[in-house]
Every structure is written in C-alpha cells, then in structure tokens.
Amino acid sequence: MSIFRPISPRTRGAEHVGLLQELPALERSVVVFLRNWCEGEAHRAMLERDCLARLGTDTGARDYSNFARLMRLCILNARRPLLRHGLACPCVGADEHAFAQMIGAAAAWNRDGAVELAGRLVDSSVAWEVTLLAEGLGRMFLRFARSDLQAGTTGALPPNRSLH
Numbered sequence: 001m002s003i004f005r006p007i008s009p010r011t012r013g014a015e016h017v018g019l020l021q022e023l024p025a026l027e028r029s030v031v032v033f034l035r036n037w038c039e040g041e042a043h044r045a046m047l048e049r050d051c052l053a054r055l056g057t058d059t060g061a062r063d064y065s066n067f068a069r070l071m072r073l074c075i076l077n078a079r080r081p082l083l084r085h086g087l088a089c090p091c092v093g094a095d096e097h098a099f100a101q102m103i104g105a106a107a108a109w110n111r112d113g114a115v116e117l118a119g120r121l122v123d124s125s126v127a128w129e130v131t132l133l134a135e136g137l138g139r140m141f142l143r144f145a146r147s148d149l150q151a152g153t154t155g156a157l158p159p160n161r162s163l164h
Contacts, residue, residue, distance in 0.1 A: 013095035014083035020090050025145035026107060027100035034099060035087045037071055054147065055140065063140040070133040077122040106131060107138025
C-alpha cells in the first residue's frame, strides 16, 4: 500500500496543505483576500471599499488595482489552472498556500524566494513582474495583518464552520 494518492490533473493545486487558522497573519490575510476576489464582482467591490477605508483613497486604490493586476497576470499566465478552496472552507489548498507564501516572501524582501514561488504558479516570462507586484502588496497585507491582530480579529474562520 502506498502512502501517496494519485492526484487528478483537474484537482492538482487544490490539495489540502493546512488550515487557515494555522497560517501566519499575513498569509491568512492573503488567502482570505484571494478567495473573496475570486467570488466575483460583488466581493471585489467589497475588497476595494475595504482597501480604501483601511489604507486611504490613494494608497487603497493603488493597492487594490495592483492586486487585480496580479490576479489577471496569474490567471492568464498560469502554468495550469490555479485552484482555491471555498470562501468559508477552513482548509488551505496548495495553490492558495504558494500564492500566500510568494507574497509573504516578497514582503520580507526575499526576492529569490518570491520569484521561485511565482515561477511555480506562472510562466517564467511574467514571474519577475508578478514578484514586483507581490512586493508592494506584501506591505499592504502586512498592514492588514497588523490591524487585524490589533483589533483582535484574525481573518480566519470561526470554529466549527463547514469544511467546504
């Protein structure tokens, strides 16, 4: 008996790699933001309003626009379809985790680590551009994580939520 399960090409990237509540605050903020962005226009408008309220008009508009640009680059240049878990899911998928770690590495000025992670998600021709966007967004997510911790919120799900 093998400890490895075959991974369907259709679900590669969605494999559970951890729990949202176990992620560092910055990475947790990234995953929650990513999931909301992927839910559609109503959620994107909510995220934009949140950026404007938390970061001010100029910085909030710039950072939200950069996140949207990052998402477009990742979606259009993905090595394979990128997958995520549902908005209320307490699990973290492999693609979500790699995306969050990329932004975390960029926030810590670890460009080598960030570009390596970007290269696993997107075509190498855009990995550097993705990394540069991630650096700016890393600062935004650091501010979000700090304010969430100060407010006593974590960006994580309350206990006992449904799995998917």
